Amino acid sequence: MSNSLISLLDRVDTHPGPAALRARSYELLALAAGSRVADVGCGTGRAVAEMAALGADPVGLDVDAHMIEEARSRHPGLDFRRADACDLPFGDGELAGYRADKVYHDLADPERAVAEARRVLAPGGRIVLVGQDWDTFVIDADDPALTRVMVHARADTIPSPHAARRYRTLLVDAGFTDVTAEVRTGVFTDEALLPMVTGVAEGAYAAGAVTRRQADEWIAEQAERARRGRLFLAVPMFLSAGRRP
Ligand SMILES: C[S@@+](CC[C@H](N)C(=O)[O-])C[C@H]1O[C@@H](n2cnc3c(N)ncnc32)[C@H](O)[C@@H]1O
Numbered sequence: 001m002s003n004s005l006i007s008l009l010d011r012v013d014t015h016p017g018p019a020a021l022r023a024r025s026y027e028l029l030a031l032a033a034g035s036r037v038a039d040v041g042c043g044t045g046r047a048v049a050e051m052a053a054l055g056a057d058p059v060g061l062d063v064d065a066h067m068i069e070e071a072r073s074r075h076p077g078l079d080f081r082r083a084d085a086c087d088l089p090f091g092d093g094e095l096a097g098y099r100a101d102k103v104y105h106d107l108a109d110p111e112r113a114v115a116e117a118r119r120v121l122a123p124g125g126r127i128v129l130v131g132q133d134w135d136t137f138v139i140d141a142d143d144p145a146l147t148r149v150m151v152h153a154r155a156d157t158i159p160s161p162h163a164a165r166r167y168r169t170l171l172v173d174a175g176f177t178d179v180t181a182e183v184r185t186g187v188f189t190d191e192a193l194l195p196m197v198t199g200v201a202e203g204a205y206a207a208g209a210v211t212r213r214q215a216d217e218w219i220a221e222q223a224e225r226a227r228r229g230r231l232f233l234a235v236p237m238f239l240s241a242g243r244r245p
Contacts, residue, residue: 017186028241031056035096041103045071085113090120101130104163114174121244134161140232153209167240176242188233191226
Protein backbone atom coordinates (compact mmCIF):
# COMPACT_ATOMS: atom_id res chain seq x y z
CA MET A 1 0.00 0.00 0.00
CA SER A 2 2.58 2.58 0.99
CA ASN A 3 4.78 1.88 -2.07
CA SER A 4 1.96 2.85 -4.44
CA LEU A 5 1.14 5.85 -2.23
CA ILE A 6 4.82 6.88 -2.28
CA SER A 7 5.03 6.70 -6.06
CA LEU A 8 1.76 8.68 -6.42
CA LEU A 9 2.95 11.36 -3.97
CA ASP A 10 6.28 11.58 -5.82
CA ARG A 11 4.43 12.21 -9.09
CA VAL A 12 2.13 14.83 -7.53
CA ASP A 13 5.06 16.57 -5.86
CA THR A 14 6.78 17.27 -9.17
CA HIS A 15 3.95 19.70 -9.96
CA PRO A 16 4.31 23.41 -9.24
CA GLY A 17 0.85 23.59 -7.58
CA PRO A 18 1.66 21.24 -4.67
CA ALA A 19 5.06 22.94 -4.20
CA ALA A 20 3.33 26.34 -3.97
CA LEU A 21 0.81 24.88 -1.52
CA ARG A 22 3.61 23.61 0.74
CA ALA A 23 5.33 27.01 0.54
CA ARG A 24 2.05 28.69 1.55
CA SER A 25 1.75 26.31 4.51
CA TYR A 26 5.24 27.35 5.74
CA GLU A 27 4.25 31.02 5.41
CA LEU A 28 1.09 30.35 7.45
CA LEU A 29 3.20 28.61 10.10
CA ALA A 30 5.28 31.80 10.38
CA LEU A 31 8.40 29.68 10.89
CA ALA A 32 11.15 31.43 12.82
CA ALA A 33 14.78 30.24 12.84
CA GLY A 34 15.12 27.24 15.13
CA SER A 35 11.39 26.89 15.85
CA ARG A 36 10.32 23.38 16.77
CA VAL A 37 7.66 22.30 14.31
CA ALA A 38 5.97 18.94 13.68
CA ASP A 39 4.88 17.62 10.31
CA VAL A 40 2.22 15.09 11.26
CA GLY A 41 1.63 12.35 8.67
CA CYS A 42 4.93 13.37 7.07
CA GLY A 43 5.06 10.56 4.49
CA THR A 44 8.51 10.50 2.86
CA GLY A 45 9.58 13.69 4.62
CA ARG A 46 9.68 16.28 1.83
CA ALA A 47 8.11 19.05 3.95
CA VAL A 48 10.40 18.23 6.87
CA ALA A 49 13.43 18.68 4.60
CA GLU A 50 12.02 21.93 3.19
CA MET A 51 11.30 23.36 6.66
CA ALA A 52 14.82 22.39 7.81
CA ALA A 53 16.20 24.24 4.77
CA LEU A 54 14.18 27.29 5.88
CA GLY A 55 15.99 27.21 9.23
CA ALA A 56 13.30 25.63 11.41
CA ASP A 57 13.84 22.62 13.67
CA PRO A 58 11.30 20.14 12.24
CA VAL A 59 10.30 16.64 13.27
CA GLY A 60 8.36 14.32 10.98
CA LEU A 61 5.82 11.88 12.42
CA ASP A 62 3.97 9.13 10.66
CA VAL A 63 1.98 6.12 11.82
CA ASP A 64 3.38 3.98 8.99
CA ALA A 65 6.78 2.40 9.80
CA HIS A 66 7.59 2.01 6.11
CA MET A 67 7.06 5.76 5.51
CA ILE A 68 9.37 6.60 8.41
CA GLU A 69 12.01 4.21 7.05
CA GLU A 70 11.72 5.83 3.59
CA ALA A 71 11.85 9.37 5.06
CA ARG A 72 14.99 8.49 7.04
CA SER A 73 16.70 7.01 3.99
CA ARG A 74 15.81 10.04 1.82
CA HIS A 75 16.75 12.62 4.45
CA PRO A 76 19.50 11.25 6.69
CA GLY A 77 20.21 13.45 9.68
CA LEU A 78 16.64 14.73 10.00
CA ASP A 79 14.33 13.72 12.83
CA PHE A 80 11.57 11.21 11.93
CA ARG A 81 9.53 9.22 14.42
CA ARG A 82 6.72 6.73 14.26
CA ALA A 83 3.66 8.15 16.01
CA ASP A 84 -0.09 8.49 15.74
CA ALA A 85 -1.63 11.92 15.15
CA CYS A 86 -3.84 11.33 18.19
CA ASP A 87 -0.96 10.44 20.52
CA LEU A 88 2.06 12.64 19.79
CA PRO A 89 5.39 12.06 21.59
CA PHE A 90 5.62 15.60 23.00
CA GLY A 91 4.89 17.20 26.32
CA ASP A 92 2.29 19.95 26.70
CA GLY A 93 3.22 23.18 24.91
CA GLU A 94 6.49 21.86 23.42
CA LEU A 95 5.97 22.97 19.81
CA ALA A 96 5.88 26.32 18.01
CA GLY A 97 4.27 24.85 14.89
CA TYR A 98 2.17 21.93 13.66
CA ARG A 99 1.24 21.01 10.11
CA ALA A 100 -0.67 18.06 8.65
CA ASP A 101 -0.86 17.81 4.86
CA LYS A 102 -3.31 15.35 3.24
CA VAL A 103 -3.68 13.42 6.52
CA TYR A 104 -6.92 14.22 8.37
CA HIS A 105 -9.10 12.39 5.81
CA ASP A 106 -7.34 9.20 7.00
CA LEU A 107 -8.39 9.74 10.62
CA ALA A 108 -11.55 8.26 12.10
CA ASP A 109 -11.67 11.09 14.65
CA PRO A 110 -10.14 14.35 13.35
CA GLU A 111 -11.38 16.20 16.49
CA ARG A 112 -9.07 14.06 18.65
CA ALA A 113 -6.10 14.89 16.44
CA VAL A 114 -6.83 18.64 16.64
CA ALA A 115 -7.17 18.41 20.43
CA GLU A 116 -3.78 16.65 20.51
CA ALA A 117 -2.30 19.40 18.31
CA ARG A 118 -3.58 22.02 20.70
CA ARG A 119 -2.07 20.15 23.65
CA VAL A 120 1.44 20.01 22.16
CA LEU A 121 1.48 23.61 20.86
CA ALA A 122 2.79 26.42 23.05
CA PRO A 123 0.64 29.53 23.53
CA GLY A 124 1.02 31.52 20.30
CA GLY A 125 1.95 28.33 18.38
CA ARG A 126 0.63 28.00 14.84
CA ILE A 127 -1.28 25.13 13.24
CA VAL A 128 -1.84 24.56 9.50
CA LEU A 129 -4.03 21.85 7.99
CA VAL A 130 -3.90 21.13 4.25
CA GLY A 131 -5.82 18.63 2.15
CA GLN A 132 -8.41 17.66 -0.40
CA ASP A 133 -12.11 17.02 0.02
CA TRP A 134 -12.76 13.63 -1.57
CA ASP A 135 -16.22 14.58 -2.84
CA THR A 136 -14.99 17.52 -4.92
CA PHE A 137 -12.75 15.82 -7.48
CA VAL A 138 -13.58 17.25 -10.92
CA ILE A 139 -12.81 14.79 -13.71
CA ASP A 140 -13.61 15.27 -17.38
CA ALA A 141 -15.17 12.07 -18.76
CA ASP A 142 -17.62 11.04 -21.47
CA ASP A 143 -20.17 9.91 -18.86
CA PRO A 144 -20.43 12.63 -16.18
CA ALA A 145 -23.27 10.84 -14.34
CA LEU A 146 -21.22 7.65 -13.93
CA THR A 147 -18.19 9.75 -12.96
CA ARG A 148 -20.21 11.46 -10.24
CA VAL A 149 -21.29 8.06 -8.87
CA MET A 150 -17.68 6.90 -8.86
CA VAL A 151 -16.29 10.00 -7.17
CA HIS A 152 -18.90 9.79 -4.39
CA ALA A 153 -18.46 6.02 -3.96
CA ARG A 154 -14.68 6.40 -3.76
CA ALA A 155 -15.13 9.20 -1.21
CA ASP A 156 -17.26 6.89 0.93
CA THR A 157 -14.33 4.46 1.25
CA ILE A 158 -12.26 7.15 3.06
CA PRO A 159 -12.55 7.37 6.89
CA SER A 160 -13.20 11.17 6.92
CA PRO A 161 -13.71 12.18 3.27
CA HIS A 162 -14.98 15.68 4.15
CA ALA A 163 -12.35 16.53 6.78
CA ALA A 164 -10.87 19.26 4.57
CA ARG A 165 -14.10 21.28 4.27
CA ARG A 166 -14.30 21.03 8.08
CA TYR A 167 -10.74 22.22 8.85
CA ARG A 168 -11.86 25.74 9.72
CA THR A 169 -14.65 24.55 12.01
CA LEU A 170 -12.37 21.95 13.60
CA LEU A 171 -9.86 24.68 14.50
CA VAL A 172 -12.51 27.13 15.73
CA ASP A 173 -14.21 24.42 17.82
CA ALA A 174 -10.86 23.39 19.34
CA GLY A 175 -10.36 26.97 20.55
CA PHE A 176 -7.76 28.17 18.06
CA THR A 177 -7.86 31.91 17.29
CA ASP A 178 -7.21 33.97 14.14
CA VAL A 179 -8.47 31.03 12.09
CA THR A 180 -8.17 31.49 8.33
CA ALA A 181 -9.35 29.33 5.43
CA GLU A 182 -8.32 29.35 1.80
CA VAL A 183 -8.69 27.09 -1.21
CA ARG A 184 -6.29 26.60 -4.11
CA THR A 185 -7.27 24.32 -6.93
CA GLY A 186 -4.75 21.84 -8.28
CA VAL A 187 -5.13 21.10 -11.98
CA PHE A 188 -3.57 17.90 -13.33
CA THR A 189 -3.49 17.09 -17.03
CA ASP A 190 -0.42 14.99 -17.61
CA GLU A 191 -0.28 11.25 -18.12
CA ALA A 192 1.81 10.68 -14.98
CA LEU A 193 -1.25 11.53 -12.89
CA LEU A 194 -3.43 8.85 -14.51
CA PRO A 195 -3.19 6.60 -11.38
CA MET A 196 -4.86 9.34 -9.32
CA VAL A 197 -7.82 9.26 -11.73
CA THR A 198 -8.03 5.50 -12.17
CA GLY A 199 -7.91 5.08 -8.36
CA VAL A 200 -11.37 6.65 -8.29
CA ALA A 201 -12.78 3.88 -10.53
CA GLU A 202 -10.96 1.14 -8.62
CA GLY A 203 -12.29 2.50 -5.32
CA ALA A 204 -15.83 2.69 -6.68
CA TYR A 205 -15.57 -0.88 -7.98
CA ALA A 206 -14.21 -2.15 -4.65
CA ALA A 207 -17.15 -0.41 -2.92
CA GLY A 208 -19.61 -2.23 -5.19
CA ALA A 209 -20.90 1.00 -6.76
CA VAL A 210 -20.00 0.08 -10.36
CA THR A 211 -19.41 -3.17 -12.24
CA ARG A 212 -15.97 -4.37 -13.27
CA ARG A 213 -16.91 -3.66 -16.86
CA GLN A 214 -18.01 -0.08 -16.10
CA ALA A 215 -14.78 0.54 -14.20
CA ASP A 216 -12.62 -1.00 -16.96
CA GLU A 217 -14.33 0.96 -19.75
CA TRP A 218 -14.03 4.21 -17.81
CA ILE A 219 -10.36 3.52 -17.03
CA ALA A 220 -9.69 2.71 -20.71
CA GLU A 221 -11.29 6.03 -21.71
CA GLN A 222 -9.15 7.92 -19.19
CA ALA A 223 -6.00 6.11 -20.35
CA GLU A 224 -6.81 7.09 -23.92
CA ARG A 225 -7.43 10.71 -22.86
CA ALA A 226 -4.08 10.69 -21.06
CA ARG A 227 -2.34 9.28 -24.14
CA ARG A 228 -3.88 12.04 -26.30
CA GLY A 229 -3.17 14.81 -23.77
CA ARG A 230 -6.85 15.14 -22.82
CA LEU A 231 -6.72 14.17 -19.13
CA PHE A 232 -8.35 16.72 -16.83
CA LEU A 233 -8.49 16.46 -13.05
CA ALA A 234 -9.10 19.47 -10.81
CA VAL A 235 -8.87 19.13 -7.03
CA PRO A 236 -9.59 22.03 -4.68
CA MET A 237 -7.04 21.98 -1.86
CA PHE A 238 -8.16 23.43 1.46
CA LEU A 239 -5.80 25.20 3.86
CA SER A 240 -6.78 26.37 7.33
CA ALA A 241 -4.51 27.95 9.86
CA GLY A 242 -4.86 29.18 13.41
CA ARG A 243 -3.05 30.23 16.55
CA ARG A 244 -3.14 28.55 19.93
CA PRO A 245 -4.26 31.15 22.48
C1 LIG B 1 -1.46 11.05 1.61
S1 LIG B 1 -0.10 10.83 2.67
C2 LIG B 1 0.54 12.49 2.77
C3 LIG B 1 1.99 12.51 3.17
C4 LIG B 1 2.62 13.89 3.26
N1 LIG B 1 1.97 14.70 4.28
C5 LIG B 1 2.57 14.61 1.94
O1 LIG B 1 1.90 15.64 1.83
O2 LIG B 1 3.21 14.14 1.00
C6 LIG B 1 -0.86 10.61 4.26
C7 LIG B 1 0.14 10.21 5.34
O3 LIG B 1 -0.51 10.25 6.61
C8 LIG B 1 -0.09 9.13 7.36
N2 LIG B 1 -1.09 8.85 8.39
C9 LIG B 1 -2.32 8.31 8.22
N3 LIG B 1 -2.94 8.18 9.40
C10 LIG B 1 -2.11 8.67 10.34
C11 LIG B 1 -2.17 8.80 11.75
N4 LIG B 1 -3.25 8.38 12.44
N5 LIG B 1 -1.13 9.35 12.41
C12 LIG B 1 -0.02 9.74 11.72
N6 LIG B 1 0.12 9.62 10.39
C13 LIG B 1 -0.92 9.09 9.69
C14 LIG B 1 0.04 8.03 6.31
O4 LIG B 1 0.84 6.96 6.76
C15 LIG B 1 0.66 8.79 5.15
O5 LIG B 1 2.07 8.78 5.20
